[in-house]
Amino acid sequence: MDLDAIFSFASLLALLGWVALVLSPWTPVWSDRIAAWWIPSVIAMAYTALVLVHVGRAEGGFGSLDEVARLFSSRPVLLAGWLHYLAFDLAIGAWDVREARRRSVPFAFVVPCLAATFLVGPAGFLLFVAVRAFAARRSPATA
Numbered sequence: 001m002d003l004d005a006i007f008s009f010a011s012l013l014a015l016l017g018w019v020a021l022v023l024s025p026w027t028p029v030w031s032d033r034i035a036a037w038w039i040p041s042v043i044a045m046a047y048t049a050l051v052l053v054h055v056g057r058a059e060g061g062f063g064s065l066d067e068v069a070r071l072f073s074s075r076p077v078l079l080a081g082w083l084h085y086l087a088f089d090l091a092i093g094a095w096d097v098r099e100a101r102r103r104s105v106p107f108a109f110v111v112p113c114l115a116a117t118f119l120v121g122p123a124g125f126l127l128f129v130a131v132r133a134f135a136a137r138r139s140p141a142t143a
Helices: 003-022 026-054 065-071 076-100 109-138
Strands: none
Touching: 003 076, 003 109, 026 076, 026 109, 076 109
């Protein structure tokens, strides 16, 4: 499978995972399985294969920003980096949903966090942490 096909397939899989998260109030068990485990695991397997095969051959490294830039100038390593984002952002979104359910945070408050995590990963995580803290202050018995 060529790199562009892997990119398209993994992006579609991740999008299906995000849809599963949005549907999670109605299908919590399946959403957890699909978005928290199956899809991130499949993407992680592709990531791992790319890293094992290509990172040792690529120029650059992790010692400086210039080295990281040279490392990601390799298309297979760039794709591995993209898969890293897809898998981890989806896993964080799934964690947000499970954590909100566990703490009885209304799902309407989680949806903007999911959108932010989908678009700008760590900022969405930060938003969820703030929402969770706000919800805990409103309902200390569930914190």
